[in-house]
Every structure is written in structure tokens, then in C-alpha cells.
Amino acid sequence: MVRSRGGAAAVTIREVAARAGVSVATVSRVLNAKDVVREETTAQVLEAARALRYVPNVAARSLSIRRTHTIGIVLPEMHGEFFSEVIRGIDVAARRSGYHILVSGAHSDMQEMIDVVDAMRGRVDGLLIMAPDVAIDSLRDDVPLVLLNATDSGHDAITVDNYGGAREMMRHLAGLGHTHIAFITGPPQNADARERLRGYRQSMRGMRARALEVPGDFTEAAGFAAAREIAAMSPRPTAIFAANDSMAIGALGALSGAKLRVPGDMTVAGFDDIPIARYVTPQLTTIGIDIAELGRRAFTVLSTIIGNPRARQPRRERIATTLVVRKSCGPPERKQKSRTKGEES
Amino acid sequence: MVRSRGGAAAVTIREVAARAGVSVATVSRVLNAKDVVREETTAQVLEAARALRYVPNVAARSLSIRRTHTIGIVLPEMHGEFFSEVIRGIDVAARRSGYHILVSGAHSDMQEMIDVVDAMRGRVDGLLIMAPDVAIDSLRDDVPLVLLNATDSGHDAITVDNYGGAREMMRHLAGLGHTHIAFITGPPQNADARERLRGYRQSMRGMRARALEVPGDFTEAAGFAAAREIAAMSPRPTAIFAANDSMAIGALGALSGAKLRVPGDMTVAGFDDIPIARYVTPQLTTIGIDIAELGRRAFTVLSTIIGNPRARQPRRERIATTLVVRKSCGPPERKQKSRTKGEES
DNA sequence: CGCAAAAATGTAACCGTTTACATGATGCGA
DNA sequence: TCGCATCATGTAAACGGTTACATTTTTGCG
Numbered sequence: 001m002v003r004s005r006g007g008a009a010a011v012t013i014r015e016v017a018a019r020a021g022v023s024v025a026t027v028s029r030v031l032n033a034k035d036v037v038r039e040e041t042t043a044q045v046l047e048a049a050r051a052l053r054y055v056p057n058v059a060a061r062s063l064s065i066r067r068t069h070t071i072g073i074v075l076p077e078m079h080g081e082f083f084s085e086v087i088r089g090i091d092v093a094a095r096r097s098g099y100h101i102l103v104s105g106a107h108s109d110m111q112e113m114i115d116v117v118d119a120m121r122g123r124v125d126g127l128l129i130m131a132p133d134v135a136i137d138s139l140r141d142d143v144p145l146v147l148l149n150a151t152d153s154g155h156d157a158i159t160v161d162n163y164g165g166a167r168e169m170m171r172h173l174a175g176l177g178h179t180h181i182a183f184i185t186g187p188p189q190n191a192d193a194r195e196r197l198r199g200y201r202q203s204m205r206g207m208r209a210r211a212l213e214v215p216g217d218f219t220e221a222a223g224f225a226a227a228r229e230i231a232a233m234s235p236r237p238t239a240i241f242a243a244n245d246s247m248a249i250g251a252l253g254a255l256s257g258a259k260l261r262v263p264g265d266m267t268v269a270g271f272d273d274i275p276i277a278r279y280v281t282p283q284l285t286t287i288g289i290d291i292a293e294l295g296r297r298a299f300t301v302l303s304t305i306i307g308n309p310r311a312r313q314p315r316r317e318r319i320a321t322t323l324v325v326r327k328s329c330g331p332p333e334r335k336q337k338s339r340t341k342g343e344e345s
Numbered sequence: 346m347v348r349s350r351g352g353a354a355a356v357t358i359r360e361v362a363a364r365a366g367v368s369v370a371t372v373s374r375v376l377n378a379k380d381v382v383r384e385e386t387t388a389q390v391l392e393a394a395r396a397l398r399y400v401p402n403v404a405a406r407s408l409s410i411r412r413t414h415t416i417g418i419v420l421p422e423m424h425g426e427f428f429s430e431v432i433r434g435i436d437v438a439a440r441r442s443g444y445h446i447l448v449s450g451a452h453s454d455m456q457e458m459i460d461v462v463d464a465m466r467g468r469v470d471g472l473l474i475m476a477p478d479v480a481i482d483s484l485r486d487d488v489p490l491v492l493l494n495a496t497d498s499g500h501d502a503i504t505v506d507n508y509g510g511a512r513e514m515m516r517h518l519a520g521l522g523h524t525h526i527a528f529i530t531g532p533p534q535n536a537d538a539r540e541r542l543r544g545y546r547q548s549m550r551g552m553r554a555r556a557l558e559v560p561g562d563f564t565e566a567a568g569f570a571a572a573r574e575i576a577a578m579s580p581r582p583t584a585i586f587a588a589n590d591s592m593a594i595g596a597l598g599a600l601s602g603a604k605l606r607v608p609g610d611m612t613v614a615g616f617d618d619i620p621i622a623r624y625v626t627p628q629l630t631t632i633g634i635d636i637a638e639l640g641r642r643a644f645t646v647l648s649t650i651i652g653n654p655r656a657r658q659p660r661r662e663r664i665a666t667t668l669v670v671r672k673s674c675g676p677p678e679r680k681q682k683s684r685t686k687g688e689e690s
Numbered sequence: 691c692g693c694a695a696a697a698a699t700g701t702a703a704c705c706g707t708t709t710a711c712a713t714g715a716t717g718c719g720a
Numbered sequence: 721t722c723g724c725a726t727c728a729t730g731t732a733a734a735c736g737g738t739t740a741c742a743t744t745t746t747t748g749c750g
Contacts, residue, residue, distance in 0.1 A: 010467075012706055023730045028708060035709095038728060058467035059407035060706030063735050070447070070468075078433040079618070080426065087424040087432075091450050100447050100468060102415070105436050122355075122403040122413075123445060249624070275425070279594070279624045334346070357736055368700045373738060383698065405736035408705050513736095 004286035011052045020048035024187075056178025070100040071302060072124035074116055078105040078130055081274055082291055086148070089295025090128065097303055099125075106131075118197040126302045144305040146298050150191050156305060158298045158317040162192050162271075163248060165201025165287040165321035169269050170207075171322055172285075177331045178267060179209045184216040184251065186227040186243040193218065196243045196271060212237060216247050231258040232265070238267060238332035245277050245286055252280055252328070263330030273324050282327035293323065294319050348688060352542055356397045376401065416647060417469035419461055420493075421476055423450040426449035426620055427636055431493070434640025435473065444470075451468060451476075471647045473640075485541035489650040491643050503643045503662040507537050507616075510632040510666035511544025514614050515552075517630075517668055522676045523584040523612060524554045529561040529571040529596065531588040538563065541588045541616060550590050550617040557582060561592050568595025576603040576611070581678035583612060590622050590631055597625055597673070608675030618669050622640035639664050 017024045022041060027037040030045040033329055037045075048054075062068050073090060075083055094101050106113040113131060120127065121142065130148035131274065147157035173181055183200045186193025197213070204211040213214055216222035223242055230240055231254065242248035248270030252262060260266050262282055270277060273288035297317055305315075354478060362369045367386060374380040375390040382390075393399075407413050418435060420428055432448065436536035439446050447469055451458040458476060465472065466487065475493035493503035518526055527543045531538025542558070549556040559574055561567035568587055575585055576599065587593035593615030597607060605611050607627055643663055650660075 012704095014706080025709075025731080026709080026729060029729090032708085036728075041728080055463075055466050056409070057706050059404050059413070060735090061708080062404035063402070063408050063705090063737085064707045064709085066735080078436060079429055081429075084426075084429045086425055087428075087448065088450065091423060091448070095449065100449070100464070102442065102445050103432065103436070104445070105381055105433065118400075119445070121400055171533050276624050279621050281626055299679075358738095359736080369737080370698060370701080370739075374699090377738085381697075386698080402736050406735080406738080411705080411739045433691090567720085627734095
């Protein structure tokens with residue numbers, strides 16, 4: 001165990017000043033490299049600080065300069081991969097810039113979110129908020145603020161290119177030969193879900209195909225139910241595009257229950273590329289998102305906002321997605337056409 | 346957007362005092378409920394504070410009382426379920442007690458960990474550190490500190506009952522009829538891994554069976570390699586117990602490659618119950634850990650340490666595990682016995 | 691009613707920095 | 721040698737709370 005001064009009072013800048021034979025102002029100047037100090041003096045101060053194991057008092061410093069060097073992160077549902085990845089991305093970026101991060105969950109509930117943000121008041125220099133389900137506009141904006149994944153409102157925001165990703169997947173499916181594609185939607189109030197749906201619709205329109213939307217809510221159970229419904233349709237679609245991977249995985253379960261083979265009888269695609277996507281059978285074709293990058297970029301934007309006085313107009317950044325091709329998509333089966341015909345007759 | 350005072354100077358306790366017609370001391374007393382104040386005065390102060398939308402300055406408060414109402418969490422590898430669950434557990438407990446949480450990653454690297462902890466100095470009232478791979482003893486202990494999942498050292502710690510969990514799994518396997526059980530170990534410097542190994546050994550000894558240990562490092566690839574090796578042994582063990590789920594999943598892959606059926610030809614068990622365990626084929630039997638509970642309990646311990654002056658001797662708490670029976674374990678196959686015999690002859 | 695004890699409130703020192711401004715030292719040109 | 725920039729450093733006033741101690745008000749009781 002390293003030498004510990006236990007509960008003893010911490011050494012202050014005055015003691016360092018005394019030992020170095022200078023004033024506190026000089027010590028402060030040296031330590032903050034704010035002003036020119038004679039080289040010799042600098043050395044003395046540094047030596048004294050080192051010898052005393054001086055660590056500036058953070059609270060005093062914050063009080064004086066009105067900066068905490070901390071940013072707050074508010075996320076709904078602190079679960080799973082998304083949460084951990086976004087935090088990780090922010091953490092590395094923040095640490096590089098000498099910032100600390102204060103995190104807190106807030107269950108997509110407006111009031112709770114307001115409370116949490118309020119509680120962070122004064123503790124942070126800026127806020128990173130993710131709330132795809134919530135209207136942020138009613139938050140007080142005392143503090144610089146960047147939204148994650150929420151396009152609404154006049155705030156700075158950094159979002160995933162949900163629309164583009166959905167279009168890309170649709171292109172992939174179309175390229176495979178599908179035209180009769182069903183879409184399992186996410187919760188209507190969720191911004192991500194809406195954008196993905198928009199991409200789907202746009203693509204279907206482009207293909208002059210009729211959109212076929214089955215409502216879902218991002219849960220595995222909803223995907224299961226939706227797929228069961230789709231499987232029973234006649235004529236049966238040849239592909240299912242779920243607004244997220246969880247629902248796609250639920251769909252896989254339903255299809256296997258319905259004795260439909262994937263991708264033989266039915267193609268299935270998801271969105272998010274959650275880790276499990278690689279482990280289900282068949283491995284899920286989906287749209288990947290670099291979540292850590294989302295966090296990193298969000299921090300970057302926030303930190304420039306904190307630095308600069310006031311930005312002219314809301315910054316918007318878009319994180320690109322990538323198509324991840326695995327095993328759950330194939331060309332529509334030829335035989336199916338005849339078989340379907342047979343059922344119809 | 347709610348009324349925002351923009352960058353305007355925040356209102357201070359003095360302004361509240363002025364408006365309420367009392368002194369700052371009285372305002373402070375009312376707001377902290379520290380001392381008795383006449384009911385009427387209390388009402389006036391509260392009214393003034395409300396009217397002015399007064400929010401105490403956190404830095405000033407910290408400077409004065411030497412408390413930040415924040416705890417620091419240092420975790421290695423901010424990945425996946427474990428990370429998010431433990432944070433979630435801590436978050437709910439902390440919020441209930443009015444604490445904030447500062448998180449930071451530190452890649453199991455001693456120096457980095459020291460740096461991170463140092464950087465949190467003065468920003469937190471206490472620290473929750475997880476570092477199963479690292480010797481903590483060299484950290485300065487200025488600050489109350491609770492270790493997650495590290496039994497070493499004379500610090501307070503809260504750990505998962507790895508030993509007990511391993512014993513429980515071994516009991517399960519033995520109950521199924523296995524005696525020839527191979528164990529894929531984790532990294533030797535990892536405390537969790539060591540405890541699980543200890544449980545395995547103890548059980549094998551209890552069964553008067555010879556331990557069969559294949560080295561691994563907690564990665565899927567290691568599990569794959571180890572299982573391939575085990576599959577080629579003669580006589581072949583009837584069960585594989587991997588020190589964590591990742592390796593068990595790797596093992597599953599290797600066995601399927603070797604045309605061995607699970608659980609028909611080989612039983613496989615893991616440890617951790619990561620989310621994916623439910624999705625692999627066959628679904629993995631494993632040992633579940635309530636990670637959020639780990640976080641919650643850790644916070645509780647830390648907060649009592651922060652409250653009380655100095656604890657007599659290191660507190661130790663153990664989180665119980667649960668056996669999660671799925672599809673990857675079965676009785677040793679009868680046919681195998683004869684087949685094995687045949688190979689031997 | 692007077693007085694002491696108890697209760698309520700006020701005053702000001704302190705927490706440990708930063709920084710505007712004052713002061714002292716040095717160098718340079720005339 | 722003097723006067724004046726220029727540069728390095730010191731002094732002390734913030735920053736916005738808390739709280740020991742002093743002071744005032746209230747209360748209870750003989």
C-alpha cells in the first residue's frame with residue numbers, strides 16, 4: 001500500500017507556495033501554464049508540488065473558474081450493448097480531453113429525465129442526452145447539450161443514419177430478387193423506428209411495390225407475433241425486414257415454429273447488429289451501427305460547443321451504417337411461387 | 346423550451362436571503378434542514394428560493410463541506426452485459442441515496458488504473474473498483490474504496506461466489522452421471538477464474554476423479570481450441586465445464602465441427618449466463634449471476650463506509666449464483682461407454 | 691414584572707482556487 | 721544617470737456556500 005496520508009488534511013496551494021518560496025499566484029500560474037513564469041521559479045514550484053504530492057482541490061477550482069471538466073450522460077434504459085458501447089466511445093474521447101463523465105439512467109420518462117438533468121446542474125459543463133422516445137424541447141437549456149439519436153427539436157444532435165441504413169437493406173433485398181417485402185415496425189413514438197420505416201416506405205415506393213407493414217414494438221415477442229401473422233398471409237411475402245434485430249430474432253423463432261426455412265422459404269433481415277445476431281440460426285443479416293463512434297462524435301461536438309460561446313444554428317451529424325450480410329437472406333425460392341399458386345387454387 | 350436564464354449569472358444564496366429578509370445562515374439552515382428554524386421563517390425562505398429558482402452551487406458546497414455526493418466507478422473493459430448491468434445496479438442504488446456516479450474505464454493495466462483513480466481524486470467521496478486481474482494494493486487509499494470481484498488484499502470487497510457456483514455446476518453434472526469432466530480454465534491471473542477452478546478441483550477431489558484441466562483465457566477462440574483438444578482425447582471425457590460462457594460457446598462450435606452432438610455425445614456447461622447463452626444451439630446450461638445486485642450491494646457497502654468513520658476490518662460480501670439449466674447438459678451416453686471401450690481395446 | 695435559560699437568527703471566518711491589479715525588478719535609450 | 725517600458729511576481733478580492741460563535745428574541749418561572 002502506497003504511503004497514505006489517511007484522513008489528514010490535504011496539502012493546499014499555500015503550502016506549496018511556502019515551500020517554493022513564492023506566492024500562491026505564482027504556483028497557480030505555473031500549474032496552469034497560463035502566464036509566463038521564470039524558468040527557475042517554475043522548477044522550484046514544480047519540485048515543491050511534487051515533494052508535497054500536491055493535488056489541486058477540484059471543488060475550489062470549479063468554484064473559481066466555473067468549469068467542472070465533467071460532462072453528463074443521460075440514457076434511457078441502461079441495458080445491453082448499446083449502452084455500454086456508447087459509454088465506451090464517450091469515455092475514450094472524454095478522457096483524451098481531460099473530461100470526466102457522470103452517467104445516469106432515466107427511463108424514457110419525461111419527468112424523470114427532467115429530474116435527472118436538474119440534478120446534474122452545476123456538476124457538468126455539458127450534457128449528452130439520448131431519448132429517442134421523448135420530446136426534449138421542454139428541458140431547460142442552461143447548459144450546452146447534444147442529443148443522441150433524436151432528430152426532433154432545434155438542438156444540436158448526432159444521429160444514426162437510420163433512413164439510409166433501411167434503404168441500403170432494401171436495396172440488398174431487392175438485389176436478391178425480392179419485391180414482396182413485409183416490414184415489422186418499431187414503436188411509433190421512437191425516432192429511430194420512424195426513420196427506418198420511412199426508408200422502407202421510400203424503397204417500396206421506388207420499387208412500385210405495395211408496402212406491407214406489421215406493427216411491432218422492438219421486442220422479441222412482437223417480432224414473433226408479427227412473423228407468425230406474416231407467415232399466414234396469402235400470398236405470403238418472400239422477405240421480412242424487421243426494424244430491429246430483437247424483432248428479427250423473434251421472427252426467426254416464429255418461422256421455425258411454422259416450419260418455414262430461412263432463408264429458403266423466407267428471408268429475414270434486422271437492424272442494429274446486436275452481438276446475438278451472429279449467434280442465432282441462421283446468422284442474421286442486418287445493418288450495423290458503430291455505436292462507439294456515435295459516442296465519440298457526440299462528445300466531440302459537445303466539447304466544441306462548450307468551448308465556443310454560442311453556435312449559430314443546430315449542428316447535425318449523421319453516423320453511417322453498414323450492411324452486414326450473413327445467412328438469413330437469400331433469393332426468393334422459385335418453388336414457392338408455384339406452391340403459393342397451388343394453395344390459392 | 347422552458348424559461349431559460351441563458352448564460353446569466355446564477356442566483357446565489359445571498360439573493361435568496363435578501364428576498365426572504367433573513368441572513369444567509371438562515372437560508373442555509375432551512376435548505377439543509379440542519380438546524381431548527383421557525384416555521385414562518387422557513388416558509389418565507391422556501392418561497393424566496395422557489396421564486397428565484399435558486400439552485401445551490403455544487404462546487405461551493407463541496408468546497409465547504411468536503412463532500413461531493415458522487416462516487417467513482419472504475420471498470421476494466423467497458424463492454425457488454427456485465428458492464429451495463431453493474432452500472433445499472435449501482436445507478437439505481439446511488440440515485441436513491443442522492444449520489445451521482447462518475448465512471449471510467451481502465452484496461453486492467455495497473456498504471457492506467459492508478460492514473461484514473463488519481464484523476465478522480467477530490468471528485469468523489471468513494472470508489473468502486475473492479476479489477477479482477479490487477480493487484481490493488483498499490484493504489485493510494487485516501488478515499489473509501491470497495492472492490493468488485495477481487496478477493497485479494499485487505500480492502501472491503503464484494504464478490505461473486507465463484508467457488509460456490511462452480512461447485513453447484515459440478516454437483517449438477519455429477520447428478521447427471523458424469524465423472525469424467527474436463528475443465529477449461531480462465532486466465533490464471535484472473536481472480537474469478539481462479540475461484541472457479543478451485544471449485545472444480547474440490548469437486549473432482551470429492552468425486553475421487555482425476556482433474557482434467559485445459560488452459561483457456563476466457564475467449565471464444567480459446568474455448569474452441571480447448572474443446573477440439575478434448576474431443577480428441579482418449580478416453581474422451583463425457584463433459585466439458587468451461588470457466589465462462591464465451592469459452593463454452595467456442596467449445597460448442599468446435600464440437601459441432603468435430604461432429605459430436607451436444608448433449609448426446611458431450612455435455613457442455615458454462616459460467617456467467619451471458620445473454621447469448623440462451624441463443625446458441627443447444628441453449629447453454631450455465632451459472633447465472635445477478636450482476637445488478639452486485640452493483641447495488643457494492644454501493645450499499647461503500648455508502649456505509651463513507652458515512653462511518655473507519656471500519657474495523659475489511660467487509661466481505663458474497664453474491665450468490667444460480668444454476669441455469671438449459672439444453673447443453675445430459676447424462677453421459679450409454680453407447681459412448683462401449684464405444685470408448687472399443688477404442689481403447 | 692424581572693431574569694435566566696432556551697431558541698432563533700445574524701456575523702463573519704473559512705473552504706482552496708483563480709486572477710485583476712499593484713508592486714518591484716530589470717533593461718534600454720537618451 | 722534618469723525615466724520608462726517590460727517582465728516577473730505578490731496581494732487580496734472574488735467564487736458561493738457552511739458553520740462556530742455572537743447576538744437577539746422568546747419563553748418559562750418565581
